[in-house]
Amino acid sequence: MSEVDSPSNFIQNKIDEDLKSEKVAVHTRFPPEPNGHLHIGHAKSICLNFGLAVKYSGTCNLRFDDTNPSKEETKYVKAIQEDVKWLGFDWGDNMFFASDYFDQLFEFAVQLIQKGKAYVDDLSPEQIREYRGTLSEPGKDSPCRNRTVEENLKLFQKMKAGEFAEGEKVLRAKIDMGSGNLNMRDPILYRILKATHHRVGDKWCVYPMYDFTHGQSDSIEKVTHSLCTLEFEDHRPLYQWFLDELEIYHPQQIEFARLNLNYTILSKRKLLQLVEEGHVDDWDDPRMPTLSGMRRRGYPPEAIRDFCERIGISKSNSVVDFALLEHCVREDLNRTATRVMAVLRPLKVVLVNYPENQVEEMDAVNNPEDPDAGTRKMPFSRVVYIEQDDFMEDPPKKFFRLGPGREVRLKHAYVIKCEEVVKNEAGEVVELRCTYDPNTRSGSTQDGRKIKGTLHWVSADHAYKAEVRLYDHLFTHENPADEKVCPDLKSSLNPDSLEIIKEALLEPYLKNAKGRFQFLRLGYFCVDTTISTNPIFNRVVTLRDTWAKIVKK
């Protein structure tokens, strides 16, 4: 599989080069903030970081970047762990929290003050913004910039002791207010936040900013390659500045492009909006691009890993075709899913020459791709249901399913012929009266006549009724994430992203079933018991459908 021979990318090339000069084990980290659920974009990062550790026999830490207590919650920590595990990765003993380093980080800040490289600023948030300047104009120094070391030390301790209100003071690095890089214009190191932290409670009322936390955390953990997304490129000089000034171990930050997928959005903020406005049930709605949503939908973790492998790693902003993800899912499921029969929109078929009350047990192959999967029995009787789409009263040329006077094969059973079409008062076809050919048991003709069409079916008396849910893209717009071409998110929502079929007819084998199946000729489905005790079958993905393409033309 493609998981074995992963394609080359610039990060691997870099690591290969690094390994030539210094023989240290590769050490990466996946650093989510526990303020929401993981999505397929995070999967790219997880697969990259953990994948590199596996490939180079190194280590990958799971580290929670929990420096903003007002947004973070323990429930997210748990959900993230679950998602990473489900994806198939193991951090072993290497789970850390930035909050583990709060004492150390505070000491680092004190060191900078002592070196004259940090100062306490009294400016208000608004003033700080003004003093920062703009993209094209330099900023100007704060009046507090030249406080003495002693004064700064005293003030910083008072900040820590809770003697000031939120927003009253901050600790800033003393770098360069004229820098073209805004991140270097005396960035804030610590702010006052009188919030309870999900792990360390009320121990602190000053919290370090991301920039003052991330690099040092990487350094403490002896991370060799700190991989992050492109928007942090501008932060790299600052990342290095802290490590230099503190004179501690230097990991290297390398940036890559985040994942974009068409027909969906991958921004936490917008995903949250979908949940809060009720456009989806929750974060794990099977239409969501979250890992929990995909898990419920039935996407195998192997398929997601394969997908992440195939999309590659580069620095160019790109939008990956959702069809590639679906391809990976189909490829995995084709190999592994048991084939069963289910009729979603039933049409009654009575076999007029089949004995009343007779039931035959037909042998059905479980998976033609896997000889070891064996066979099972399927009951067959006088009344069966077929799919409404599989009958046309006035079929076009290339249609080779059932029609008046036509013959078709019921998979694993018999060849039948449509003798009579029964309609209701409205003129709708409600029943087909057919004859079966007793000489075609299991589906093969003895006189050598070719039967082009093969239909799935279910015996009326033995059918098991269950709810089936069909999903489609959440958005009709190909690129809902791009606000330039799609300014209104809501108007591009796909009104048909969910179709519920209350009573689909399934073969009895599916009673008490768990896991994923291929409903023959329809698609792959996965049992979901999240929202009801009765199993619901979620459609993972359809089968490729070239007939539908022909019809479209």
Next chain:
RNA sequence: UGGGGCGUCGUCAAGCGGUUAAGACACAGGUUUUUGAUGCCUGCAUUCGGAGGUUCGAAUCCUCCCGCCCCAGCCA
């Protein structure tokens, strides 16, 4: 001349001075098939954003130009 990035097939993406410019998805044909599925076969960039230059030789090096993305949270 604010700073930092990116431009190779419809979409991803290899390529790192000498290749017929990988591969995958998508698409289009054909074939096998008791799933219009799967499988198999074939086709799909004389050209690498553009223009110059260096070189025996350039997608790869240099120059200029063009286009796109990110940055002005006490978010990460």
